[in-house]
Amino acid sequence: MEASHLEKCLNLVPQSYISQGQQFRASRSNLVRILLEKQKLPEESWNDELIEFLLSELAQLDSNNALGNCGAGEREGRVYSGLVARRNYRLVHGVGRSGDVTAVQPKAVGSSILNQLCTKLTLDFIRIVGARNAKSCIIVPMATGMTLLLCFLALRKRRRGAKFIIWPRIDQKSCFKSMMSSGFEPIIIENQSDGDELRTNVTEIMESIKRVGAENVVCIHSTTSCFAPRVPDRLEIATICKTHNIPHIVNNAYGLQSSKCMHLLQQAARVGRVDAFVQSCDKNFMVPVGGAVVASFHDDGFLSEVAGSYAGRGSAAPTIDLTITLLDMGVAGVKMLLRQRKENYEYLRDEMRKIAEKQNERLLETPHNPISMAMTLSSIPGRDSDITKLGSMLFTRRITGARVVVRSTEKSIEGHVFTGYGSHSNHYPHCYITVAAAIGMKRSECDVIVKCIDKCMTSLKKISPHKGSLSCNNDELSHIEDDVTNHDV
Amino acid sequence: MEASHLEKCLNLVPQSYISQGQQFRASRSNLVRILLEKQKLPEESWNDELIEFLLSELAQLDSNNALGNCGAGEREGRVYSGLVARRNYRLVHGVGRSGDVTAVQPKAVGSSILNQLCTKLTLDFIRIVGARNAKSCIIVPMATGMTLLLCFLALRKRRRGAKFIIWPRIDQKSCFKSMMSSGFEPIIIENQSDGDELRTNVTEIMESIKRVGAENVVCIHSTTSCFAPRVPDRLEIATICKTHNIPHIVNNAYGLQSSKCMHLLQQAARVGRVDAFVQSCDKNFMVPVGGAVVASFHDDGFLSEVAGSYAGRGSAAPTIDLTITLLDMGVAGVKMLLRQRKENYEYLRDEMRKIAEKQNERLLETPHNPISMAMTLSSIPGRDSDITKLGSMLFTRRITGARVVVRSTEKSIEGHVFTGYGSHSNHYPHCYITVAAAIGMKRSECDVIVKCIDKCMTSLKKISPHKGSLSCNNDELSHIEDDVTNHDV
Amino acid sequence: MEASHLEKCLNLVPQSYISQGQQFRASRSNLVRILLEKQKLPEESWNDELIEFLLSELAQLDSNNALGNCGAGEREGRVYSGLVARRNYRLVHGVGRSGDVTAVQPKAVGSSILNQLCTKLTLDFIRIVGARNAKSCIIVPMATGMTLLLCFLALRKRRRGAKFIIWPRIDQKSCFKSMMSSGFEPIIIENQSDGDELRTNVTEIMESIKRVGAENVVCIHSTTSCFAPRVPDRLEIATICKTHNIPHIVNNAYGLQSSKCMHLLQQAARVGRVDAFVQSCDKNFMVPVGGAVVASFHDDGFLSEVAGSYAGRGSAAPTIDLTITLLDMGVAGVKMLLRQRKENYEYLRDEMRKIAEKQNERLLETPHNPISMAMTLSSIPGRDSDITKLGSMLFTRRITGARVVVRSTEKSIEGHVFTGYGSHSNHYPHCYITVAAAIGMKRSECDVIVKCIDKCMTSLKKISPHKGSLSCNNDELSHIEDDVTNHDV
């Protein structure tokens, strides 16, 4: 309540009460002032009221919420449903303008401030989690894959004539799609085995560059966060990019949650070249699917070109969700989440090792992968289809996200046939199951997951192969089974 | 409340009460049944409770809301903030899967049903407003411009080697951007004057095709809804497309609100070829910015190819907002909105004519434009910069969306220089102001707009040119002025 | 957003945007300022955002919401459930202090302001609807009946030794209960027939006073709003009270919605004595059940004594609901509601007359009752139990609130036996059905009600008496039937 308003209440409550109210008010007002001044994450979590207060204050700066506003155009922020207005905090003009998804809108001052502010808070987050030298970022209201695509489209203007994207293979459909939809041609670099790990084949990258000519390479498209036994791509890619003057776009999909991924990135930018790194909002910030963040260690205008390649205004939903979440977390919350994730990773790894031993399996040694881990599935008798049953058994027991990978899978995407699809490799020697320790996971979830895998494996071994005498109806499950082994992240 | 649950309350209230409760329950349950069975807009508006009930029921089918669910993957629908969970109705998995933005997700049965259902309701809407033969549609969680871009990218696979998009000029930045970002080369067809109207130059289109060869044309990209004095593109484009076997993508940005635009489309599909027509969610359905609808008169798989070009999952926000809104409208609401818009258009046109006469101006005769209208600005003394002041004067008086267009404007977008930018023409003979009668506009808004334009023009004429003695501070306004005459829709 | 906060955003959006935002902000701020300054109903309805903004601003003045607050007492406004906190706008300290339900609380400055403000707005409402000379009012978080009881308890201190309450009979259980629970003894004044109307028997009141002695009368407890054929009590009661120096408490339960009731009250206060008039919040303001308003034409301290008789703090729910509603209505809304109600009354009366004629019945002539009306039920064959079936038939057809009154009913309440209970009279000559035109009723409801009564009567006449061959199961309905003819308002 504005100080002057409170003074009007003098005939309702005594002056001493008013003074006290002013004091309470000032504390809250101070938090808002600090946020807008510093444009960094608050140290401590903001409570829900304060967050909603800020959003409501911003909304009233948008023309559609201004008293007496009349709309003479075709896009005036009119909202039919009260439910819709409410759930969007009346911030309805979206973000950006037709030419630039980060541009401010004269009709929507509040939405514009919100979007800018959210960008600053997100940048602060990125620095806190490890990319201390990050200089700028933009929030794009599209999936990670689409955002990678947008980066590639933006590069077209810088790399006239270039048509190849060098891409160390990762069996994640939308990564591949992002290149295919862009109209460029991916050069797929098969991964190299290094113990159990699958790692970047640097030599093959260099050879590819030599083969097609650096000037014909749009960019190298590398990956940090990925499913074991693949591990984050090698630092050397950045050096190669620097040496050959090739843009380097990093798919850091869920890497913000891992200090290892972030330090790798930070290091890569220091010794080599990183033009932009792209991350998913939902996977890192625990918000609904819908947005991605493109960040950069430079202020070289590339992010503006990416933003300027988005044709039209975008949904403000990712911005709203992200802002709420970042204020709700505060620096303290971010650090706690990261610490808990790391602890869960170690706990889950140790527990998985125990059941691996018990089941005569082996937890693959993938020390470079800080999030995902894989356990061999060699003790289950029968054909691959018997092994993949484990996936659907887990799914119907409400364990989601565990992936069973068998060697035989072939998959054709946009005309390219991938052998051993799901394993990031043409000939990985093991069938395996992956589990991940992701941000926000609870310790109790680790326990249930491990116990359930153990139990399902034991059951599965008891069933004669190909009998399908599982408790759950196989026909009904066929779809899901297909889906859960489809690796369509 | 499930019938069996209510029976448990027999020791709390008498049987007769239970029976009555069952009856009330059954009425509501029946509405839900009909919706899911028919998958069409309800005749009458649903109330907010029922809408939220449906969303909550759907949300509980998603794995992240299932009791006892454990997440072992990297994307498990975890939401940090209660506010975020709540405002998204706990529908957090987004829409689509990595390869296809319309695909169903095994982890998110409720979200998947919602998205499919929303598509059906939207299709019903499209048919109701005039495209009776529409066969399918998809909802894309991106701006109209980005969605056009997605269509072009999808066409790449069908039109290997083609690189030109024929585009009757419309001075709307994101339309142009959508082509530039796609990497194709637009062939800009200058509009033809026809009285006051600017219309498609069919001859030039035909010549362009002859010049580059039909097989090298990715598509013709035409436009229906636009600012006067431009009018919807001519039907002949569809015939040309059919004849030359060229895809035809129509930008129907805010055309769903006009039965004229819709009948034009319907007619075009009947006599010629229309591969897809794209429309903005916010401009037609009165929802927040963020989504677009691609619709087709065929079941020929093109929409699937468009959906399959979206790399990754998308935000469910457009789907949620659209579903709520469509249920809130019902068929009755849709029809009322369309009728009111038409009446407002006629009223606004008549009122604008009156002040035009009073101000010694002329309302341009653009009978083919059913939404927007323009009035000349020839009586304001001084240079163009004096005329554009009208725009900022209106803006500061809370009239948003009126556009002042002067002849002198040159604008360079992505390297192309447009003469007379904003007027869709190199040499339109008048300066003018446009106003539109858009869906959801209130009659009272028409009155205020007309009165305010009248008043501001009168004020403006009194000021000596170039003195800037307007009541509002010119420096402060310079930004906005620039913005509001920027025509960046 | 505070002006100084907005200035911090200068690096996010241009100065011109900030200025415009400030302007929007100022408009809204101005509405709040006027409200707090004038403490009267706003002329125009406030929108939901503004209402919630005010509540949120007030809530932050309460200690439980103050940052860094520590509670060392036993009542610190802690709330366990986030849902509960949210739905109560975090205003959890209730209203009043242990000794006075209107007192301000040092721990809850915001709640205290809200309560005081609500009182002022309510007083303004009361004046607007006709009691122009009303001087003060209090909001009591209890039912009308309990609030009447509180008035009687407060009178005890002023009327030591007195033990009778003179009460013109109204067959409304809680009115009678309010007296019985207070420990005083009601002297029931049987109503007089005047044509079809039942009116105050002034002579009997005077005789009663003479009989028990004015000094032994705690108060006269009269009624305005009531079911036809009873009509508001006569003005003369106020004169008698003045003459004999007897307090006068008026049960104006739902009389605020009728200008006739309000003018009667205003007149009574002018020519005689009215100590307080009590009204229900839900029935007059369209809020949930739970509160009542005690108002007075004097500033004589009686209301403070009533407030001071409430032992403990009360729920703030009625205050919150009432404040929201009054701001949502505004003066314009109040006037519209009253006008519509009056028009509905006339419409309903005319339509009921038509079906009365059709059904060979008669609409009772009760011109002094401005809200309720009654139609005879003499053409339905059979016993009383056959006639009362009409009530349950209507109820199961979702017509609620219509009352069927038969002559035979005897009812014992707290030991007193009322003959002809429901008809306010020992020997009213007709069976009848009552319907009312209450505030907020829609025209379409009138139509359905009339049509349904007509139809049910026709059905009922076709059935042989005592056969019970109605479409609805009689056993199941027995409870409801009993309830709906129970007249337990």
Place this chain on the structure above:
Amino acid sequence: MEASHLEKCLNLVPQSYISQGQQFRASRSNLVRILLEKQKLPEESWNDELIEFLLSELAQLDSNNALGNCGAGEREGRVYSGLVARRNYRLVHGVGRSGDVTAVQPKAVGSSILNQLCTKLTLDFIRIVGARNAKSCIIVPMATGMTLLLCFLALRKRRRGAKFIIWPRIDQKSCFKSMMSSGFEPIIIENQSDGDELRTNVTEIMESIKRVGAENVVCIHSTTSCFAPRVPDRLEIATICKTHNIPHIVNNAYGLQSSKCMHLLQQAARVGRVDAFVQSCDKNFMVPVGGAVVASFHDDGFLSEVAGSYAGRGSAAPTIDLTITLLDMGVAGVKMLLRQRKENYEYLRDEMRKIAEKQNERLLETPHNPISMAMTLSSIPGRDSDITKLGSMLFTRRITGARVVVRSTEKSIEGHVFTGYGSHSNHYPHCYITVAAAIGMKRSECDVIVKCIDKCMTSLKKISPHKGSLSCNNDELSHIEDDVTNHDV
């Protein structure tokens, strides 16, 4: 989603998805079934969605929410404001009927079920926290004081002619008010010193009974939870009541949070007589102020008489808040809260002892008081007014609820003058400050409170008496100071 509804979605998603959705649905449905069947607190906390789902399901059973309902009465549950409807979950008919605040309403089946269910859950809570033999309870939508008053009014009918209430003194205004407003005459029993404790003077009670005659005693009105150094009343009262056949009403205001208080009650009922025990909703259940619970160890009809003394319908707000909270807590939550409170009590006591020693004060030995504790204030120089400054100092430092009690206070309430008001005694030998460990308190609050008391005392001792040179403005604080030492709980 009803099973049959989900089946309609077969053309939208595959059968396997439908099956999985059914399974998720069934889990949730099962929780609701168990709740309605057992009518006990769930073992584990319900999440917000499920709670809101239940409330929404119940709301749809109320006639005001039924599709096609028409209201022909004067109270039809119409709600003007959407905000109000929403925040009340559309449960607007309140609780009870005119004659009984626990009665079910035919128009409001859902509200009626909710109220009954809430009663059952509350009874379960009462048993869990220690009163294992409790047989019934009712929820009254009024403050504790008003609810005590209602009990006294109900006793009037059982104790015709009786007029005294025997009341061991507790300096809590609303307790005293509850008796004064009822019209009965309190016989105040001064407490006895027992070490530092103030305890029931049983002899004086017995003498009072002898003096006025047992048949003239309405009831004994004893207290459990209270501020130290007073402690819960002695068990013997129950025995006396049994022996003399005198009703016994226990004010157990915030005693549900203490197993000691509850066992005392349980014991009292076993060896003697307890007619009803009354507790505050806000103080025990962490809900907003507004309701109280009357509970009994018998099914003897007394609670019905209390409910039947409430004239009119009551607010459903306490019921709604309580139901939400109880489901949110679950048995697990209740037990955790009680354990934490007990631990906090011990921690706070130990910490207070430390600063007492440091400040040359003494923590009073009051082992029978399980919630509140008191520390002497003898080392602060100057007059009483200097000592009470401590209270306002704490208050302005956001420590609320600490009470400073000095010997000199006289207070007149309703004509009775209390000496040493606030200390429950005419001549308690110490000035002191009380703090309490109440349910929901956080450990961090204990720390801040103790530190702040220590610091303020140190400051206070440095100031010369009567100079008022405190940092905070004394004039401004005078009101608050008065309020916070007023002991108006």
